[in-house]
Every structure is written in C-alpha cells, then in structure tokens.
Amino acid sequence: MTDLIRDVRREYKYATLSSAEIAKDPLDQFKRWMGEAEKAEIQDVTAMALATSDAQGQPTVRIVLLKGFDEAGFSWFSDGGSEKGQALAANPRAELLFHWRELDRQIRIRGSVVALSAAEADAYFYSRPLASQLAAATSQQSQPVDSRDELEQRYKALAAQHTEQAPRPQAWGGFKLRPEAYEFWQGREGRLHDRLQFKRDVEQHWQMQRLQP
Ligand SMILES: Cc1cc2nc3c(=O)[nH]c(=O)nc-3n(C[C@H](O)[C@H](O)[C@H](O)COP(=O)(O)O)c2cc1C
Numbered sequence: 001m002t003d004l005i006r007d008v009r010r011e012y013k014y015a016t017l018s019s020a021e022i023a024k025d026p027l028d029q030f031k032r033w034m035g036e037a038e039k040a041e042i043q044d045v046t047a048m049a050l051a052t053s054d055a056q057g058q059p060t061v062r063i064v065l066l067k068g069f070d071e072a073g074f075s076w077f078s079d080g081g082s083e084k085g086q087a088l089a090a091n092p093r094a095e096l097l098f099h100w101r102e103l104d105r106q107i108r109i110r111g112s113v114v115a116l117s118a119a120e121a122d123a124y125f126y127s128r129p130l131a132s133q134l135a136a137a138t139s140q141q142s143q144p145v146d147s148r149d150e151l152e153q154r155y156k157a158l159a160a161q162h163t164e165q166a167p168r169p170q171a172w173g174g175f176k177l178r179p180e181a182y183e184f185w186q187g188r189e190g191r192l193h194d195r196l197q198f199k200r201d202v203e204q205h206w207q208m209q210r211l212q213p
Contacts, residue, residue: 012104012187017194019208026182026198026206027071030107033184037100049097050076055090066096067124073176074109075116077124079141080171088113094177104187109179116174125168133166134158183211 023029037045046066053059060083064076074096079085088094096109125133138155145151158166186194193213198206 011189012193015103015105015186016188017184017186017196019196019210022184022196022208024206026179026184026208027069029184030069030109030182033100033103033105033107037098037103037105040100040102042100042102045100047098048074048076049099050084051095051097052084052087053091053093054087060084060087066098067174073111073114073178075174075176077121077172077174079136079139079169080115080173081143082141085141085171088175096177106183106185108183108185109177109181111178111180113175113177116176118173121173122168124174125172126165130162130165133168134162136172137162137166137169188213 023032034045044065047063048066049061050064051059051061062084064078066074067077068075080089092113094111094113098107099105125136128136134155137158138151180200182198184194184196188194191213195211195213196208197211198208201207
C-alpha cells in the first residue's frame with residue numbers, strides 16, 4: 001500500500017501560466033480560470049478548502065461551497081457556531097483553496113474574513129430547498145449527537161411544524177474573505193510548475209511575482 005501511494009504520479013501537461021498571459025488583476029484571473037473550469041464541466045467546481053486557525057493556533061481545514069465572489073471578496077455559508085465559525089470569531093485570518101485536478105490547477109486566496117449581514121443570510125437561506133433549510137435548522141454543526149436517530153427525529157419534528165419554510169437559525173449565516181494574496185498554480189510537465197502570486201503593496205495595488213515551484 002505504502003509503495004503504491006509513493007508511486008502514484010502522472011504528468012501535468014495541459015497548459016502554462018506566464019506573466020504575459022496572466023491578468024493584471026487577480027480577480028480577473030480567477031474569473032478566467034473559474035470560467036475555464038466550468039467549461040470543462042468539472043464537478044463541484046465551487047468546492048474550496050477553507051483553512052482556519054483557532055485562538056490556540058490549531059489549524060483546521062474543510063470543504064465549503066463558494067456562493068459568490070466580487071471585488072469585496074469570496075463568500076460561503078455555514079453555521080457560525082461550528083468549529084470553523086468559532087475559530088473565525090477568535091481569529092479572522094483564513095485561506096481558501098481550489099483544486100481543479102482535471103486542469104492541473106490550484107488557486108489559493110488568503111485574507112481576513114467578515115460575517116455577511118442577517119439580510120444576506122436570509123436571502124440565501126430562503127433560496128435553498130426546504131429540505132436544506134430543515135437540515136440546517138436541525139443541526140448544531142460540529143456539536144456531538146448521541147445517534148443518527150436523534151437527528152432524524154428532530155428533523156421530522158421540524159418538518160411537521162414547518163411545511164413551507166424553516167426558520168433560519170440565528171447563528172447560521174454567510175462569511176466573506178477579503179483577498180490580500182492570491183496564488184495561481186499551473187502544473188507543468190516534469191514538475192517545473194508555474195506559480196504566480198499576487199500581493200497588495202502599501203498603496204493597495206496588486207503586485208505579481210513568480211514563485212519557485
Ligand atoms: C463538497 C462539500 C461541500 C460542503 N459545503 C459546505 C458548505 O458550504 N458549508 C458548510 O458549512 N459545510 C460544508 N461542507 C461540510 C464541511 O466540510 C464540514 O464538514 C462542516 O462545515 C463542519 O466543519 P467544522 O466542524 O470544521 O466547522 C461541505 C463538505 C463537502 C465535502
């Protein structure tokens with residue numbers, strides 16, 4: 001088994017990323033790559049790893065779904081009482097990571113996270129199917145529960161009470177990461193990959209540099 005894992009290897013030979021072709025603004029580059037990933041019909045194209053670190057400095061990482069992005073940042077929705085919600089309340093620094101294996105691409109986006117407004121949380125929460133609303137209302141994300149059965153009983157009780165829409169739990173809401181750094185990674189043949197990083201300078205303008213692979 002160990003030998004098998006060690007020998008998993010394939011060549012990355014689909015595309016290149018040069019300073020001449022990359023967009024001047026990293027958000028435009030993100031849009032370009034997201035568009036190409038959508039066109040390639042990659043499944044779960046919006047799935048991104050969200051890395052946080054709590055007050056003790058313990059890092060944790062999990063997948064969440066990107067629900068919007070613009071100049072102000074990249075947003076997702078979750079339970080604010082969850083492990084990641086508590087970590088972000090103590091330390092708003094975080095990093096997002098997209099991996100699109102089919103294109104040999106990775107994007108990392110680093111910055112500080114703020115909570116979206118209650119109105120934004122409502123707008124998204126009530127746009128979801130009733131079953132998703134009920135699941136969110138049933139679950140105190142990341143808290144222990146004695147059994148699956150207990151969860152299902154709670155779900156059923158809520159479903160009987162709320163047949164049109166379920167109330168949004170107060171702690172459930174949106175989060176937005178305001179980018180301070182981006183890195184675009186393109187896998188290349190022979191492991192000499194392309195890595196182009198953007199950081200804001202003191203005047204808040206984006207500066208791009210190539211990193212060694
Ligand atoms: C494909 C996929 C999409 C997910 N999307 C979300 C999401 O948008 N929001 C969310 O809170 N959890 C989402 N999850 C579940 C999280 O990965 C995680 O289990 C949960 O948020 C609890 O994380 P925490 O205990 O670190 O707070 C998703 C998981 C997967 C595999």
